[in-house]
Structures are given as C-alpha cells and as structure tokens.
Amino acid sequence: MNKSITIDAHGLPFVKLNREIKRAIAEGVTHISLLNVNGQRYIGDGLRGKLRITINGIPGNDLAAFMNGPEIVVYGNAQDCIANTMKKGRIIIHGNVGDLLGYAMRGGEVFVKGNVGYRAGIHMKACDKQIPVIVVGGTAADFFGEYMAGGIIILLGLNRQHNEPIAGDYTGTGMHGGIIYLRAEVPKEHLGKEVQIMKIEQQDKAILKKYIKKFAQEFGFDPDKILEAEFTKLLPMGKRPYGQKYAY
Amino acid sequence: MLMKSMLISEFIIERNLDRCIVCRACERQCGFDAHQYDPEDDVMVSIDENCVGCQRCSYICPTNAITIRRNPTEFQPHAQWDANTIHNIMKQAETGGMLLAGMGNDRPYPIYWDHLLLNASQVTNPSIDPLREPMELRTYLGRKPDRVEIEETDGKPRLKTKLYPLVEIETPILFAAMSYGALSYNVCRSLAQAAQEFGTLFNTGEGGLHEKLYQYGDHAIVQVASGRFGVDEEYLNTGAIIEIKIGQGAKPGIGGHLPGEKVLADIARTHIYSIEDLRQLIFALKEATDYRKPISVKIAAVHNVASIASGIVHAGADIVAIDGFRGATGAAPVVIRNNVGLPIELALAAVDQRLRDEGVRNNVSLIVSGSIRNSADVIKAIALGADAVYIGTAALIAIGCHLCQKCHTGKCSWGIATQDPYKTRRVNPEIATRRLVNLLQAWSREITDTLGGMGINSIESLKGNRLHLRGVGLNQVELDILGVKHAGESL
Ligand code: SF4
Numbered sequence: 001m002n003k004s005i006t007i008d009a010h011g012l013p014f015v016k017l018n019r020e021i022k023r024a025i026a027e028g029v030t031h032i033s034l035l036n037v038n039g040q041r042y043i044g045d046g047l048r049g050k051l052r053i054t055i056n057g058i059p060g061n062d063l064a065a066f067m068n069g070p071e072i073v074v075y076g077n078a079q080d081c082i083a084n085t086m087k088k089g090r091i092i093i094h095g096n097v098g099d100l101l102g103y104a105m106r107g108g109e110v111f112v113k114g115n116v117g118y119r120a121g122i123h124m125k126a127c128d129k130q131i132p133v134i135v136v137g138g139t140a141a142d143f144f145g146e147y148m149a150g151g152i153i154i155l156l157g158l159n160r161q162h163n164e165p166i167a168g169d170y171t172g173t174g175m176h177g178g179i180i181y182l183r184a185e186v187p188k189e190h191l192g193k194e195v196q197i198m199k200i201e202q203q204d205k206a207i208l209k210k211y212i213k214k215f216a217q218e219f220g221f222d223p224d225k226i227l228e229a230e231f232t233k234l235l236p237m238g239k240r241p242y243g244q245k246y247a248y
Numbered sequence: 249m250l251m252k253s254m255l256i257s258e259f260i261i262e263r264n265l266d267r268c269i270v271c272r273a274c275e276r277q278c279g280f281d282a283h284q285y286d287p288e289d290d291v292m293v294s295i296d297e298n299c300v301g302c303q304r305c306s307y308i309c310p311t312n313a314i315t316i317r318r319n320p321t322e323f324q325p326h327a328q329w330d331a332n333t334i335h336n337i338m339k340q341a342e343t344g345g346m347l348l349a350g351m352g353n354d355r356p357y358p359i360y361w362d363h364l365l366l367n368a369s370q371v372t373n374p375s376i377d378p379l380r381e382p383m384e385l386r387t388y389l390g391r392k393p394d395r396v397e398i399e400e401t402d403g404k405p406r407l408k409t410k411l412y413p414l415v416e417i418e419t420p421i422l423f424a425a426m427s428y429g430a431l432s433y434n435v436c437r438s439l440a441q442a443a444q445e446f447g448t449l450f451n452t453g454e455g456g457l458h459e460k461l462y463q464y465g466d467h468a469i470v471q472v473a474s475g476r477f478g479v480d481e482e483y484l485n486t487g488a489i490i491e492i493k494i495g496q497g498a499k500p501g502i503g504g505h506l507p508g509e510k511v512l513a514d515i516a517r518t519h520i521y522s523i524e525d526l527r528q529l530i531f532a533l534k535e536a537t538d539y540r541k542p543i544s545v546k547i548a549a550v551h552n553v554a555s556i557a558s559g560i561v562h563a564g565a566d567i568v569a570i571d572g573f574r575g576a577t578g579a580a581p582v583v584i585r586n587n588v589g590l591p592i593e594l595a596l597a598a599v600d601q602r603l604r605d606e607g608v609r610n611n612v613s614l615i616v617s618g619s620i621r622n623s624a625d626v627i628k629a630i631a632l633g634a635d636a637v638y639i640g641t642a643a644l645i646a647i648g649c650h651l652c653q654k655c656h657t658g659k660c661s662w663g664i665a666t667q668d669p670y671k672t673r674r675v676n677p678e679i680a681t682r683r684l685v686n687l688l689q690a691w692s693r694e695i696t697d698t699l700g701g702m703g704i705n706s707i708e709s710l711k712g713n714r715l716h717l718r719g720v721g722l723n724q725v726e727l728d729i730l731g732v733k734h735a736g737e738s739l
C-alpha cells in the first residue's frame with residue numbers, strides 16, 4: 001500500500017525539512033511530494049529503501065548524497081554535488097544541474113534533461129557488480145568524467161546550437177575506468193591525456209539503446225531519433241596513467 | 249644499450265656457513281629475493297643489492313646464521329653529499345622517476361618531545377598512589393557543551409543539557425588510519441580486535457571497511473576521503489566516528505598512493521577547496537547519520553595549521569585530527585615525506601592555543617599523531633592540549649614491522665604491508681591482537697603511574713595543562729610556540 005504526503009518546504013531550514021521527511025518515512029510514507037523547495041540541502045541524504053520523492057522547486061547541494069534506494073524526481077533545476085557517493089536509486093531532473101554531478105557515485109541511475117556543470121561524473125566507480133549510470137540530455141562543462149574509475153556516462157547534447165561543443169575541455173582527465181559516450185565527434189584537444197577515442201561496437205549500441213530509451217521515456221523524447229546520430233566512445237588508455245612517475 | 253647500475257647495496261648479508269643448514273627458509277621468507285639457492289654447490293647465495301634490511305631472515309633462520317649489516321663502504325666523507333644523497337641521485341639517474349618510500353620522515357629534524365620534561369609532586373602537593381586510588385584515563389571524543397545544566401525531577405538530579413554525540417575510550421590512545429589494501433586483512437583484523445578488547449578505536453583509513461570487520465563497527469573510525477573508496481550509507485552508519493580525510497602528515501597536499509599502485513596513484517586529490525565545501529560535507533555526513541556520530545576532520549600539520557583548524561571547528565567538526573610531518577604512510581614521494589609540514593608538537597600547541605583564544609576549544613576534541621613513540625609522548629601531547637593520540641608506526645612495530653620503509657612495494661617480508669597470501673599468514677591475528685593489547689596496557693599503566701607522580705588522578709585534568717611541562721634546550725621562539733617555560737623557571 002502506498003502512503004503519500006505533501007510537505008511545503010517554504011521557509012523550512014534544511015535540518016527541519018529533512019527531519020520531517022525522515023519522520024514521514026518512519027510512519028510508513030512511501031511517496032513524498034515536496035513543494036516550494038528553494039535551495040534546501042541534503043534532501044534524500046542517506047535515505048534507503050523503497051521511496052519516491054518528487055521535488056517542486058530547486059533542491060540545494062548534495063541532493064541524494066549517500067542515498068541507497070529511493071527515487072527522486074525534480075521538476076526544476078538542481079544544484080551541486082547531486083548523487084554524491086550514491087549507492088542505489090534513481091534521480092530524474094527536469095532541468096539543468098550544477099557542478100560535481102554524481103561525485104563518486106557507485107550505483108543507481110541519474111537522468112538530467114538539461115546541461116551539467118563542471119566535473120560531472122568525477123570519481124564515479126563501479127562497486128560490487130553495480131554500475132552507476134548518468135545520462136545527460138544537454139551539454140557538459142569542463143572536466144567531464146574526471147578521474148572516472150567505473151560506470152557509464154552518456155552525454156547527448158540534444159539542445160546544442162550549431163558548432164557548440166558537446167563538452168568542455170579536459171574531458172576524461174585522469175580517467176582510469178568506465179565508459180563515456182558522447183553523441184557527437186569530439187576534437188582530441190578537448191580530451192584529457194588519459195583517454196582515447198574508440199569505435200562504437202555492437203555491445204555499445206545495446207548499452208546506448210537501453211539507457212537512451214529510459215531517458216527518452218522520462219522526458220518524452222523519441223529514442224530512435226536520438227540514436228540515429230553518431231556516437232563517440234571514450235575509454236581510459238590504461239589503468240596506470242601515472243605509472244611512469246615513480247622509481248621503486 | 250644496457251646500463252650497469254651504479255647503486256651500491258645498502259646492506260650486506262653475512263651468512264655463517266658453519267651454521268647454515270641450507271634449509272632455504274631465508275629464501276622463502278625474504279620478500280625481496282635477496283637469498284637464492286645454488287643447486288650446483290648446494291649453498292645459499294646472497295644478493296646484497298636486493299636486501300632492504302628488514303631483518304626477517306635473521307629472525308626466521310633456525311640456526312641464527314644470518315646477520316644483516318649496513319654496508320660499511322665509505323664514500324669520501326662529505327658533509328653535504330652523504331651516502332644517502334648520492335644513492336638517491338644514482339637511483340633517479342637510472343630510472344627518471346620520483347622516489348617513493350613507506351613509513352614516516354626519517355630525517356634528523358628536532359624531536360620536541362625529547363626537549364620537554366614533566367613535573368612531579370614534592371612536599372607541597374601530594375602524589376597519588378595509583379594502586380590505591382582510582383585513576384581515570386577514560387576519554388570522551390566529540391563536542392562538549394559550553395556549560396551543563398542540571399534539573400531536578402522527583403528529587404533526582406537530571407542532566408538538562410542535551411549532549412552532542414560522544415564516544416568513550418578507555419585510554420587516550422587510538423590506532424591511526426591504516427587501510428585494508430595498504431595493510432593485510434590479518435593486520436586490520438588485529439587492530440580492530442585489539443581496539444575492541446581494550447576499549448579504544450581503530451581507523452579504517454580511506455580504503456573502506458572489510459566486510460568481515462563490520463562486526464567491530466562500534467570501535468571503528470570510518471574514513472571518508474575524496475576517492476570515497478568503500479563509502480556508502482551502511483559504512484557511515486556502522487562506524488562510531490566518521491573522519492573526513494583532508495590530508496596526512498607524510499604527504500600533505502597530495503593523494504593516495506597504495507602499494508604497487510593497486511589503486512591509481514595520485515588520483516585522490518582532495519576536492520575540498522574551502523571551509524564552505526568542508527561544512528557542506530560535514531553536514532552531508534551528519535544528515536546521513538541523523539546527527540548521531542561525531543564527525544572528525546583529519547589534516548596534515550602545515551604552516552597555517554592553527555587557522556585551518558579554527559576554520560574546521562567553525563565548519564562544524566566535532567573532532568580535529570592533526571597529523572605531524574613524521575606521520576607514516578604506505579607510500580609517499582620521498583621529497584614530500586621528508587620536506588613538507590610541521591612537527592606535531594608545534595602544530596598541536598599552536599592549534600590548542602588558537603582554539604582557546606577563540607573560546608571554541610571545547611567545541612572539538614583534538615587527536616594528534618605523527619610519531620608518538622611511547623607513553624611519555626602521549627602524556628606530553630595531552631599536557632600540550634591533545635585529547636588523545638593516534639598511533640600507527642608504534643602499533644605496526646608491535647606486530648613485527650622493522651621499519652625498512654619498503655611498504656610501497658607491497659612485498660613486506662613481515663606480512664604486514666602486503667596482500668600476498670603467502671606472506672599475510674605471517675601475522676597471526678590472535679598473537680598480533682595480544683601484542684597490541686599488551687602495548688596499550690603497558691603505555692596506559694605508565695601513563696597512570698606518571699600521572700600519579702604528578703598528583704593528578706584523571707587524564708582530563710592534565711589536558712592542556714602546560715604548567716606541567718618545561719622545555720630543555722629550546723630557544724625562546726620554540727618555548728613561546730609550545731607555551732611552556734624553560735626548565736629551571738618556576739611558576
Ligand atoms: S629478509 Fe629482509 S633482511 Fe633478510 S635479506 Fe631479505 S630484505 Fe634483507
């Protein structure tokens with residue numbers, strides 16, 4: 001049985017708002033609708049289990065940090081450090097997000113309709129057979145996929161103006177695991193020196209299809225149209241990009 | 249073209265052939281292939297240049313046939329260009345790489361502990377006999393309230409003030425952050441078990457908590473570093489304290505180097521750029537654990553340590569852990585290990601003073617580390633203002649480390665800094681636990697006795713009580729920073 005509740009976040013400091021959310025969960029609520037959210041941090045932080053939170057407004061930093069299970073839908077933009085070290089769950093954002101999206105995320109899925117800021121996907125890693133996935137509909141700023149150690153990031157650039165680059169400079173700097181897919185060609189000079197461009201293979205197509213379908217479904221796009229374009233795959237050169245640095 | 253190495257062996261393996269029974273134990277035990285068997289002549293041969301001086305072979309040899317000595321070969325004496333300097337240049341000329349080493353700074357910088365003397369009671373104030381009187385080493389880690397209010401309900405006194413989360417330890421000595429990955433599972437388990445047995449804490453380091461060690465969660469400080477290895481909501485809720493690792497004394501400012509680069513070197517650069525970022529992370533952790541756990545922030549002692557510590561306190565931390573420049577590590581670039589940072593004694597004194605001046609000292613506990621060698625160092629640290637100390641190197645020595653500084657190779661012959669299953673068995677967790685508990689017990693007894701002699705019956709009363717310290721052989725600047733008078737000066 002699903003129990004729902006609506007909380008008006010207007011004027012509530014984050015400590016109070018999050019306490020209310022936790023109290024509702026303790027009472028068995030499984031669907032929480034938050035209204036008038038305006039920058040409150042840490043929503044969904046450390047929450048686990050089956051739960052759906054819808055957010056109207058703009059959640060603050062560290063949305064879904066350390067989250068382990070729930071689903072969060074944001075009708076609006078979101079700020080920095082979303083899905084920080086998240087383990088499990090889904091986040092759907094109908095807008096743009098700030099920097100550090102998916103920092104050290106180790107499982108679960110994040111879908112962003114719009115653009116992402118700097119250092120999205122930083123330190124993302126695959127752990128215990130879980131593969132974190134981020135799909136971004138728009139473009140990304142510099143240092144996309146920095147130090148990435150695992151997982152999948154798909155960048156679609158759907159809203160791009162003619163000639164606008166899909167991602168900023170230094171994409172994949174320090175990357176040593178995982179895969180980045182870009183729905184565009186990327187000039188080599190935009191890439192970090194630890195990544196290489198690889199050909200899209202059959203298994204890549206299956207991955208792209210699977211997650212782009214989910215993305216399209218959330219935001220009402222036609223997946224086949226998105227998939228028509230050419231994709232670029234980025235992989236790390238090696239697991240030890242800095243191996244030559246030391247004398248033993 | 250092949251380049252002949254110009255490196256001279258640092259050690260010489262002396263084998264007494266009258267005693268050697270060619271059992272080949274040394275060959276099996278050496279992690280660095282310095283003993284080999286020659287089947288033609290049925291003798292053991294030594295490869296001196298491979299030896300790192302860890303003494304494992306001489307310990308294991310059943311007939312005591314092996315002696316390891318430093319190579320006495322002398323270069324032309326030169327105060328500037330000593331053997332170590334020449335050796336390092338040769339090595340770099342041959343490899344082009346940065347030098348790496350394990351353990352802490354080995355250079356002869358001043359050790360301030362050895363320039364501090366403790367007081368004792370004579371005539372005017374009585375000493376305490378710890379055999380007769382209760383002595384209190386129990387320590388509470390976490391934020392203390394500004395004041396406590398008591399109220400009476402039904403004639404019974406009750407604490408009205410709501411306390412912040414506190415963690416109780418039976419002695420002011422904790423095991424320092426040492427990760428599974430840098431150390432073997434057996435070592436981590438021994439640290440965890442000893443911490444539980446004695447009533448203190450171990451620290452996971454930044455490699456996460458091994459699943460079999462979750463049962464020791466009540467005695468764990470769980471670290472969260474920028475790489476977030478092994479961090480999730482369950483891990484955070486399992487530990488007694490959560491520690492954000494900003495830096496460590498052996499390599500301030502740079503990230504993790506695990507042995508053999510099992511995890512990529514250099515990637516774990518810290519992503520905290522401001523006190524505001526730190527505050528955000530502190531509260532992300534507090535929210536994730538419902539404000540039930542003290543949050544510690546660990547930093548390396550660097551030149552502005554006092555203002556940094558103050559910023560950390562204002563960012564909402566409950567504990568500040570400061571690691572001095574002698575703090576050990578599994579792997580660090582030698583140039584950084586040996587040249588960056590501050591002695592913990594000076595850093596501690598500066599931080600404690602700054603927090604007192606700001607009136608926020610009770611908002612945090614201070615834990616210090618970076619080469620605490622014995623119980624006297626612990627006592628002096630507490631008198632300088634620490635709540636507790638972390639011990640890392642001393643704990644590893646207790647279970648067999650011989651300080652060869654080769655932890656970064658992952659080949660540790662003592663089975664400590666290695667994952668090689670053939671070697672990790674050399675540490676028996678039961679025995680290692682016993683040795684660690686013994687060490688804690690010995691130091692705690694010494695602390696109790698010394699306190700008794702000073703006329704103090706509780707470690708809490710010594711905390712920051714610098715009048716119990718006097719400096720010897722220190723100049724005025726050093727005395728001022730340490731906040732102590734020179735030996736011979738009275739009150
Ligand atoms: S066991 Fe240690 S001391 Fe003995 S030869 Fe090997 S490296 Fe040298």
Ligand code: SF4
Pocket residue numbers: 302350351644648649650651652653654655656659660661662663664665
């Ligand atoms: S832990 Fe092992 S490798 Fe490291 S210094 Fe000690 S004996 Fe040597």
